[in-house]
Amino acid sequence: MAKELKELTPRSESYTQWYQDLVIKADLAENSAVRGCMVIKPYGYAIWEKMQRQLDDMFKETGHMNAYFPLFIPKSFLSREADHVEGFAKECAVVTHYRLKANPDGDGVVVDPQAKLEEELIVRPTSETIIWNTYKNWIQSHRDLPILCNQWANVVRWEMRTRLFLRTAEFLWQEGHTAHATKDEAEEEARRMLDVYATFAEEYMAMPVVRGVKSANERFAGAVDTYTIEALMQDGKALQSGTSHFLGQNFAKAFNVTFADKDGNRDYVWATSWGVSTRLMGALIMTHSDDNGLVLPPKLAPFQVVIVPIYRNEEQLAQIDEKAQQIIAALRAKGISVKYDNSDNKKPGWKFAEYELKGVPVRLAMGARDLENNTVEVARRDTLTKETLSLDNIENTVADLLDDIQKNIFRKALNYRQEHTITVDTYEEFKEKIEEGGFILAHWDGTPETEERIKAETKATIRCIPLAGDTTPGVCMVTGKPSVQRVLFARAY
Amino acid sequence: MAKELKELTPRSESYTQWYQDLVIKADLAENSAVRGCMVIKPYGYAIWEKMQRQLDDMFKETGHMNAYFPLFIPKSFLSREADHVEGFAKECAVVTHYRLKANPDGDGVVVDPQAKLEEELIVRPTSETIIWNTYKNWIQSHRDLPILCNQWANVVRWEMRTRLFLRTAEFLWQEGHTAHATKDEAEEEARRMLDVYATFAEEYMAMPVVRGVKSANERFAGAVDTYTIEALMQDGKALQSGTSHFLGQNFAKAFNVTFADKDGNRDYVWATSWGVSTRLMGALIMTHSDDNGLVLPPKLAPFQVVIVPIYRNEEQLAQIDEKAQQIIAALRAKGISVKYDNSDNKKPGWKFAEYELKGVPVRLAMGARDLENNTVEVARRDTLTKETLSLDNIENTVADLLDDIQKNIFRKALNYRQEHTITVDTYEEFKEKIEEGGFILAHWDGTPETEERIKAETKATIRCIPLAGDTTPGVCMVTGKPSVQRVLFARAY
Numbered sequence: 001m002a003k004e005l006k007e008l009t010p011r012s013e014s015y016t017q018w019y020q021d022l023v024i025k026a027d028l029a030e031n032s033a034v035r036g037c038m039v040i041k042p043y044g045y046a047i048w049e050k051m052q053r054q055l056d057d058m059f060k061e062t063g064h065m066n067a068y069f070p071l072f073i074p075k076s077f078l079s080r081e082a083d084h085v086e087g088f089a090k091e092c093a094v095v096t097h098y099r100l101k102a103n104p105d106g107d108g109v110v111v112d113p114q115a116k117l118e119e120e121l122i123v124r125p126t127s128e129t130i131i132w133n134t135y136k137n138w139i140q141s142h143r144d145l146p147i148l149c150n151q152w153a154n155v156v157r158w159e160m161r162t163r164l165f166l167r168t169a170e171f172l173w174q175e176g177h178t179a180h181a182t183k184d185e186a187e188e189e190a191r192r193m194l195d196v197y198a199t200f201a202e203e204y205m206a207m208p209v210v211r212g213v214k215s216a217n218e219r220f221a222g223a224v225d226t227y228t229i230e231a232l233m234q235d236g237k238a239l240q241s242g243t244s245h246f247l248g249q250n251f252a253k254a255f256n257v258t259f260a261d262k263d264g265n266r267d268y269v270w271a272t273s274w275g276v277s278t279r280l281m282g283a284l285i286m287t288h289s290d291d292n293g294l295v296l297p298p299k300l301a302p303f304q305v306v307i308v309p310i311y312r313n314e315e316q317l318a319q320i321d322e323k324a325q326q327i328i329a330a331l332r333a334k335g336i337s338v339k340y341d342n343s344d345n346k347k348p349g350w351k352f353a354e355y356e357l358k359g360v361p362v363r364l365a366m367g368a369r370d371l372e373n374n375t376v377e378v379a380r381r382d383t384l385t386k387e388t389l390s391l392d393n394i395e396n397t398v399a400d401l402l403d404d405i406q407k408n409i410f411r412k413a414l415n416y417r418q419e420h421t422i423t424v425d426t427y428e429e430f431k432e433k434i435e436e437g438g439f440i441l442a443h444w445d446g447t448p449e450t451e452e453r454i455k456a457e458t459k460a461t462i463r464c465i466p467l468a469g470d471t472t473p474g475v476c477m478v479t480g481k482p483s484v485q486r487v488l489f490a491r492a493y
Numbered sequence: 494m495a496k497e498l499k500e501l502t503p504r505s506e507s508y509t510q511w512y513q514d515l516v517i518k519a520d521l522a523e524n525s526a527v528r529g530c531m532v533i534k535p536y537g538y539a540i541w542e543k544m545q546r547q548l549d550d551m552f553k554e555t556g557h558m559n560a561y562f563p564l565f566i567p568k569s570f571l572s573r574e575a576d577h578v579e580g581f582a583k584e585c586a587v588v589t590h591y592r593l594k595a596n597p598d599g600d601g602v603v604v605d606p607q608a609k610l611e612e613e614l615i616v617r618p619t620s621e622t623i624i625w626n627t628y629k630n631w632i633q634s635h636r637d638l639p640i641l642c643n644q645w646a647n648v649v650r651w652e653m654r655t656r657l658f659l660r661t662a663e664f665l666w667q668e669g670h671t672a673h674a675t676k677d678e679a680e681e682e683a684r685r686m687l688d689v690y691a692t693f694a695e696e697y698m699a700m701p702v703v704r705g706v707k708s709a710n711e712r713f714a715g716a717v718d719t720y721t722i723e724a725l726m727q728d729g730k731a732l733q734s735g736t737s738h739f740l741g742q743n744f745a746k747a748f749n750v751t752f753a754d755k756d757g758n759r760d761y762v763w764a765t766s767w768g769v770s771t772r773l774m775g776a777l778i779m780t781h782s783d784d785n786g787l788v789l790p791p792k793l794a795p796f797q798v799v800i801v802p803i804y805r806n807e808e809q810l811a812q813i814d815e816k817a818q819q820i821i822a823a824l825r826a827k828g829i830s831v832k833y834d835n836s837d838n839k840k841p842g843w844k845f846a847e848y849e850l851k852g853v854p855v856r857l858a859m860g861a862r863d864l865e866n867n868t869v870e871v872a873r874r875d876t877l878t879k880e881t882l883s884l885d886n887i888e889n890t891v892a893d894l895l896d897d898i899q900k901n902i903f904r905k906a907l908n909y910r911q912e913h914t915i916t917v918d919t920y921e922e923f924k925e926k927i928e929e930g931g932f933i934l935a936h937w938d939g940t941p942e943t944e945e946r947i948k949a950e951t952k953a954t955i956r957c958i959p960l961a962g963d964t965t966p967g968v969c970m971v972t973g974k975p976s977v978q979r980v981l982f983a984r985a986y
Contacts, residue, residue: 032627039560039627040560045558066538068533070526070527071663075602075604076601077526079601089592090592090594094604095586098584099651100568109572121586123616130526130527170563
């Protein structure tokens with residue numbers, strides 16, 4: 001029976017294997033022939049497109065425009081900002097030649113040694129350097145500011161241990177890069193985009209996030225401050241889901257980008273950058289899904305409703321087809337996306353399992369008796385419950401149900417996070433509790449040394465210093481030194 | 494006066510310089526620090542996004558889904574299809590290393606020789622090879638077919654002589670890759686996508702195109718047949734604007750991709766690929782623009798209308814602002830995109846020149862007298878004419894005007910093409926007429942040798958063998974041998 005093909009390793013047995021099974025079996029992505037690079041399959045890409053479209057709308061509403069900058073970065077550019085090169089040099093794909101030639105010693109082609117580049121090119125791991133080198137020519141005066149650009153692009157970081165969506169050598173992302181006349185304006189922008197990310201995560205992905213600022217150790221290479229949204233996965237590990245960086249004048253200084261203010265005084269330009277990536281796909285999958293497969297928030301599902309006809313003969317199917325077309329028209333008129341699967345080479349049970357695996361939020365099944373009674377069987381993916389409902393106003397019933405599912409899975413994830421967020425005051429207790437997973441709020445003395453010791457001894461990192469919540473001072477659980485406020489610890493992806 | 498900054502080299506003086514001036518001064522794109530790679534600036538990218546959105550909708554309407562495949566192609570993959578590697582090996586960016594390290598002899602970073610890849614990776618010049626290697630795992634039976642995928646991506650071809658949008662080392666494109674059970678179905682798909690491209694070019698870009706099939710010399714490396722749409726630029730040169738390839742079983746054979754048909758017999762899968770790129774931006778610019786700047790078809794303009802207030806004091810401005818808001822609301826309700834430029838640091842004359850340069854289809858200018866008379870000055874970019882019209886039903890007036898501009902610039906481009914398409918019967922006349930530019934329909938004996946001779950002697954190539962039009966046989970203008978039908982010659986970009 002085909003159903004077995006769709007079975008996933010249960011989460012309780014191996015969360016890692018469950019994730020891998022799900023990504024593959026739900027046709028989201030797969031590994032390619034190129035080490036660490038994934039193929040995003042059509043169904044997975046359709047979810048990513050929904051995310052992109054929504055984020056893009058939100059960027060434009062906040063005044064940003066898209067642009068496109070080169071894939072390649074001259075090697076010398078990377079070195080201009082000391083922390084930046086330190087952060088990225090170890091994982092770069094390097095282009096050294098620009099031509100192949102026939103293999104003089106046999107089959108195939110070889111690199112043509114005569115086509116060596118004078119300066120090697122790095123496949124962008126992030127674009128601050130090439131963009132700030134470009135902005136240098138765009139900015140003369142305060143009238144040229146702010147610049148509010150975003151880019152949708154692929155980037156490459158040569159990761160050694162990769163996992164589909166979560167950590168891949170090549171990934172897709174957007175990177176915003178903005179330039180400002182004042183420090184305040186740049187800081188405000190960095191915070192604004194963090195809020196955009198948090199809103200997107202919570203309202204569209206139905207994934208609760210903690211907003212905070214990174215400790216120095218976890219900061220982006222070249223940033224003054226890195227803001228982050230942190231989510232908690234079902235296995236108790238944290239996942240950094242988006243970051244927004246206040247870059248100060250670091251890149252302006254590295255690329256000598258200055259502007260004249262209203263009084264003609266020249267100063268370096270202030271900068272931000274911010275990004276989310278296909279890693280969000282991993283976050284989405286791990287936040288909601290279960291042992292039966294994917295659970296998708298209705299706002300990001302490629303199709304929100306699937307209709308499956310249940311029939312014994314062609315005549316019944318024709319009648320159901322006719323009714324289904326009316327339902328589809330009514331749903332589409334309400335802006336609800338629908339797939340009608342009347343393919344005759346698969347049984348209803350196979351289809352039910354398939355769309356459960358793929359996380360379609362609502363399934364309508366319709367048989368001969370439903371036709372007689374003017375009813376339909378309505379199943380919701382999040383609770384795996386079903387009931388038979390009247391076809392009258394089915395479009396409103398379904399619209400309400402989709403809203404309810406969106407809210408319910410958010411509430412469920414929020415409950416999970418609340419149940420797995422604890423406050424701890426001693427390092428002993430911390431070491432014990434961190435084994436159980438979840439977020440731990442604890443006091444820390446603010447030094448990189450203590451943070452590194454905690455990481456070495458417990459594999460936990462400071463996910464962020466939360467921007468909201470308890471700001472009561474205390475003493476560091478490890479050193480007893482003063483602590484400004486509790487910070488958020490977890491083991492992380 | 495700022496206006497001088499916006500002046501372009503006239504086309505009559507140097508078409509090449511005019512194009513270069515226009516791309517830079519209208520803020521469409523610029524050269525980057527990386528040889529041959531461009532920066533697409535926000536205004537240029539906004540036009541590309543309009544193109545993308547429309548094409549993407551058309552691909553989805555014809556049953557395609559988007560997916561994403563790796564940026565890198567193992568070197569050995571390229572060699573699998575003999576013509577393919579021949580076509581692309583000479584212009585490949587090659588990744589040989591995956592790490593940099595601190596320079597032991599001085600500043601900066603150097604390639605780490607210990608981080609050499611076992612097999613070099615090619616930055617994709619096109620993705621047939623990596624995709625067919627992937628499809629191998631997706632296809633077992635006829636039930637897995639057809640596969641109808643498209644990818645929006647960047648590709649790299651190491652061109653030595655580059656021109657913004659027209660020929661760049663890195664460019665953005667979409668590449669469709671489909672797999673089919675029968676030859677007929679694949680051929681039909683290749684033709685269908687050619688029709689999609691032609692429809693897009695004519696109805697959205699307002700650019701007339703000739704549909705045809707390429708001669709063997711001009712065929713895509715690895716294709717059995719290449720279909721093309723060819724447009725004629727204002728300087729009399731042709732621009733290949735989109736191609737759709739029937740690939741036969743070439744890539745299926747190279748990557749051993751077979752399927753079982755209904756009777757269990759195995760056969761190689763049939764393939765197509767098709768693409769358009771940011772080159773279309775060059776085509777769009779060169780088809781319609783004039784010495785004052787860009788002329789954009791309303792369907793692809795980032796904003797279709799600009800409103801410029803003309804005022805002597807703050808009080809007048811406040812009154813105009815109020816009226817402008819009403820107009821904006823009315824236009825937006827009709828789906829018309831509007832920019833209101835009430836910035837006070839630029840004079841109206843400067844703004845007029847700016848939006849002319851940027852090709853905004855309709856400009857509304859409103860002064861104190863207009864307020865009194867309930868009128869507005871309406872200027873159209875295509876004809877550079879203006880008239881004062883009533884504000885009553887201005888949204889309908891503007892909607893009609895936008896339709897008329899879209900049609901008018903298409904008609905104008907079509908007239909130009911018709912006036913510059915001639916029929917020639919002798920090689921003497923051909924050599925004379927080709928100097929004047931334009932399309933020439935002439936008989937050719939069908940051999941690569943004759944085609945190459947014509948190219949060497951006249952710099953003209955066969956743009957295509959038209960799919961429609963005169964199919965009367967004749968004799969080759971060069972050799973006197975039999976010719977099946979006239980083919981389309983031109984000098985080309």
